[in-house]
Amino acid sequence: MELKLPLAVVSQVDIARLIRELNSLEDFFTSAQLRPAGGSMAPPRLTRTLDGLARTNQLNLLDKPQRLKLATALDQLLKTAPLVHISFASEPAPRFLNEILNWFRTNVHPQTLLQVGLQPTIAAGCVVRTANKVFDLSLRTYLRQQEAYLVKLIAGAAHGG
Amino acid sequence: MNTGGLILIIGSLGAATAAFVWLALRLGPSGGKGKLPSETIENAANKDVEHIFNDEFREELRNRGRLHFEKIIGENAMFLQQDLRQTTSQLNEYMRAEITRTLQEEFKKYEQSIADAKKLALDSIDKTITTIEQQRQFLQTQLQTQSEAQKARIVASFEKEMASIINHYVLRAIGNQIDLSDQLDYILAELESNKTAIVEDIKHGT
Numbered sequence: 001m002e003l004k005l006p007l008a009v010v011s012q013v014d015i016a017r018l019i020r021e022l023n024s025l026e027d028f029f030t031s032a033q034l035r036p037a038g039g040s041m042a043p044p045r046l047t048r049t050l051d052g053l054a055r056t057n058q059l060n061l062l063d064k065p066q067r068l069k070l071a072t073a074l075d076q077l078l079k080t081a082p083l084v085h086i087s088f089a090s091e092p093a094p095r096f097l098n099e100i101l102n103w104f105r106t107n108v109h110p111q112t113l114l115q116v117g118l119q120p121t122i123a124a125g126c127v128v129r130t131a132n133k134v135f136d137l138s139l140r141t142y143l144r145q146q147e148a149y150l151v152k153l154i155a156g157a158a159h160g161g
Numbered sequence: 162m163n164t165g166g167l168i169l170i171i172g173s174l175g176a177a178t179a180a181f182v183w184l185a186l187r188l189g190p191s192g193g194k195g196k197l198p199s200e201t202i203e204n205a206a207n208k209d210v211e212h213i214f215n216d217e218f219r220e221e222l223r224n225r226g227r228l229h230f231e232k233i234i235g236e237n238a239m240f241l242q243q244d245l246r247q248t249t250s251q252l253n254e255y256m257r258a259e260i261t262r263t264l265q266e267e268f269k270k271y272e273q274s275i276a277d278a279k280k281l282a283l284d285s286i287d288k289t290i291t292t293i294e295q296q297r298q299f300l301q302t303q304l305q306t307q308s309e310a311q312k313a314r315i316v317a318s319f320e321k322e323m324a325s326i327i328n329h330y331v332l333r334a335i336g337n338q339i340d341l342s343d344q345l346d347y348i349l350a351e352l353e354s355n356k357t358a359i360v361e362d363i364k365h366g367t
Contacts, residue, residue, distance in 0.1 A: 082363045092341050099345055103352055108360050123332040124339045126348050128355070130362040137351035139335075143328040150324040158320070 003073045003111065006052040007098040010114050014049065015078050021050050022071050025061060082109045085129040087117035089138075166237040170230055177222070185210060 009015065021044075028044050035041065046054075046061070053059075059066045084104060092100070097116065104112040119127060122138035129135070143150075185206065352359070 084359075084363070088341055089339075090341060096341050096345060100348065100352075103349055107353075107356055108363055112363070121332065123335060124344050124347075125351065126344075128352070128359065130359060132365070133358065133362045135351075135355045135359065137348060137355070139339075140328075140332055143331060147321075147324045147328065150327060151320045154320045154323050154327075155316075158316070 003053070003070075003077055004056045005077075005105070005111055005113075006049070006056050007101055007105075008049045008052055010097060010101055010116070012078060012081075012083065012113055012115070015074055015081070015113065017047075018050055018053060019071065019074050019078070021047060022061075022067060022074065026064075026067060026071070029064065029067075077111060081111040081113045083113050083115060083131075084108075085115045085117060087119040087122070087127040087129075089118075089120055089122050089124055091118065092116060163237060163241070166233055170233055173229060174226065177226075181214070185213070 009018065024044055025046070028041075032041055050061070054061050054070070057070070059070050061067055061070070086100065097114070101112070101114055104114065119138075122136075122140045124139035125137045125142070127134065127136050127138055188209065
């Protein structure tokens, strides 16, 4: 089963959190079966992320086989989903991050997970690191690449050109 | 005393003797009465001679001769002294002239040597000056070349460092001023331009 990940699920941390949440839900149902009938039990509250994931994949979390299916898929996802490290100069807003994530899941891989980092020195842009490559799309690198042109401008100004 | 003085003295003595002989001959025939026999005349003459040339007269003659001799000796001594003075003076003059001439020659040689040495020294100084000037020009050229190279290096380094400084300044200045939301289009465009490489790496990486 190939899960469709909502944009709320961004990183491996989110996947792990979903797995833990699913496990606690499973524990709840297991303990509910062992308890005598008539006793009051408070079911664990589902997070919006897990709820959204279940809705997106049309899964009923009250159904044990479907829960197990989701748990297996999440475990598999944690092992196989492509992970992209992306760094920004400042903490990105969720909406901004959703746009980025959407682009990756649309253009690269539908199960892409992001690991967001911070690099204040890049000033603007981002640095993308995949398994084998680093794509420096930062303003810092852009300015460095333009340094020859800047030197030329400075030289021209210094020599009155 | 020289030879002239001796001749003069001897000549004087001879003249005095001749005068006495002549006087005796003149007095002899005129003083007698008539002709006398030759022995008588001769005896008379001898007596007259002895009478004239007595001891006093002879002493007088000796005194006169001595005086004359002393006078002549004094004159000759004076002449000799004059000659000696003159000779000494001439000798002094000669020596002075010779010494002067020798000194002048030596001075000329000395001056010539000094002039030669001066010329050599001047030539040497000229050569040294020429060499120093060449060295100076060479060093100046070399220094100028190195200075230009150093200047170019410094300028290049400055320009490069200046570019780094400007970049650093721009990064620091705008680093916290650009909102990520404003960068979204730029980032998406950059991702789009690297899309093929990213997809390729993710497919091969996973």
